[in-house]
Amino acid sequence: MKISVLGLGYVGAVSAGCLARDGHExxxxxxxxxxxxxxNEGRSPIIEKDLGEIIAEQVKAGRLAASTDVESAVRHTDLVFVCVGTPSLSNGSIDLKYVRRVCEQIGKTLARHDGAPVIVMRSTMLPGTMRDVVVPILEKNSGKKAGEEFGLCINPEFLREGTAVHDYDHPPKTV
Structure with missing residues (x-):
């Protein structure tokens, strides 16, 4: 399967490396x-046990590459993982500016996408964010209906620093 991972921080880098290791492009x-x-040099952008070797192997095998181009990546993939940051604000709430921005970019690309890709939200979000923020932005920018013309789901991350590859392979729960 062709997969794009948007956001190459902690969650995104681990997800991209492990998905490629599992045989996906x-x-x-x-x-x-x-x-x-x-x-693209085959090096990990984060320090995490085993991830450097996984990324090096997958880049060499041609299953993993990186880009700054959201539109091209989304247009050429069947599954889109959103792993952008959701930093805490001074009042303790979550800042969704990166989620909003990437959803706008995905939506605009979906408007020209021939298929019906599935968008997987892995970014930290509170209950109701999908309904109140993500879906309206995607539908407005794409002119398409979630659940009919593109798929949408939440796949929360349960990765701990230092054991993220192990945690990816052995999730504590499936939601």
Missing amino acids: VIGVDPERAKVELI
Whole structure:
């Protein structure tokens, strides 16, 4: 399967490497050129046990590459993992600016996408965010209906630093 992973921070880098290791063709996307260059050189953009070797092997095998181009990645994949940051604000709430921005980009690309890709939200979100934020932005920017013309689901991450590859392979729960 062709998969794009948007956001190459902790969750995205682990997801991209492990999905490629599992045999999928993966394109990782991040606005930070340094992260993109590291992946394309076969190096991990984060320090995590076993991930450097996984990324090196998958880049060499041609199953993993990285780009800064959201539109191209989404247009050429069947499954889109959203792993962008959701930093905490000073009042303790979650800042969804990166989720909103990437959903706008995905929506605009979906408008020109011939297929019906599935969008998988892995970013940290509170209950109701999918209904109140993600779906309206995707539908407005794409002109398409969620659940009919593109798929949408939540796949929360349960990765711990230092054991993220193991946690990816052995999730504590399936939601």
